[in-house]
Amino acid sequence: xxxxxxxxxxxxxxxxxxxxxxxxxxxxxxxxxxxxxxxxxxxxxxxxxxxxxxxxxxxxxxxxxxxxxxxxxxxxxxxxxxxxxxxxxxxxxxxxxxxxxxxxxxxxxxxxxxxxxxxxxxxxxxxxxxxxxxxxxxxxxxxxxxxxxxxxxxxxxxxxxxxxxxxxxxxx
Numbered sequence: 239x240x241x242x243x244x245x246x247x248x249x250x251x252x253x254x255x256x257x258x259x260x261x262x263x264x265x266x267x268x269x270x271x272x273x274x275x276x277x278x279x280x281x282x283x284x285x286x287x288x289x290x291x292x293x294x295x296x297x298x299x300x301x302x303x304x305x306x307x308x309x310x311x312x313x314x315x316x317x318x319x320x321x322x323x324x325x326x327x328x329x330x331x332x333x334x335x336x337x338x339x340x341x342x343x344x345x346x347x348x349x350x351x352x353x354x355x356x357x358x359x360x361x362x363x364x365x366x367x368x369x370x371x372x373x374x375x376x377x378x379x380x381x382x383x384x385x386x387x388x389x390x391x392x393x394x395x396x397x398x399x400x401x402x403x404x405x406x407x408x409x410x
Contacts, residue, residue: 283391287361290388291397294347294359294373299401301333301349302382306405309382311375312336315366318347319375319384337364344389347373363387363394371396 248256298319302309307322307330316336323331331352337345340360347359364387365372371394376383381402388395 279391280393283393284395286390287388287393287395290359290361290390291386291395294362294386294388295384295397295399297349297358298335298384298386299399302401303404305403309378309403311378318364318373337362345373359386359388361388361390363389 301321305321305323307324308320310320310322312318312320312335316338317334318337319335321333321335323333325331334350335358336348336350338348340346343365344360345362345364346357347362349356349358362373363371364374371387373386374384376385376398381400383398383400385396385398
């Protein structure tokens with residue numbers, strides 16, 4: 239079989255160069271996919287822990303800012319914090335943040351207002367024997383400072399929040 243002079247094709251060298259470039263691109267893409275599948279559970283655990291800490295920090299900070307009453311730090315077993323809010327001279331609104339046990343030694347943080355309880359955050363780490371890492375109120379003076387720690391899977395996230403009462407409690 240004779241090739242015509244106007245027919246052109248790829249040489250063996252061009253084919254090998256193109257094939258080697260394709261192998262490099264596919265290898266890099268597969269390495270990225272493998273890395274993403276390995277990191278995905280760790281990222282998910284960290285994101286869940288962070289979200290729980292943010293929820294707890296948001297609700298407690300919000301209630302402290304709205305409070306004009308007393309802020310009483312609980313023992314942490316089960317009460318973390320009690321916030322009183324005078325509504326009228328005869329009526330006082332009370333918000334209690336307390337822990338409920340979960341499996342694995344972690345806690346749920348519940349917000350109880352006038353007998354209506356709501357879940358604020360899960361996977362909260364609280365341990366009286368480990369105050370440096372545990373969820374706790376650092377100071378109940380204005381501003382109220384608290385440390386919140388959550389753990390899910392292998393991830394542990396700790397954040398510190400400070401909230402100031404807009405109208406501080408009246409001193410007698």
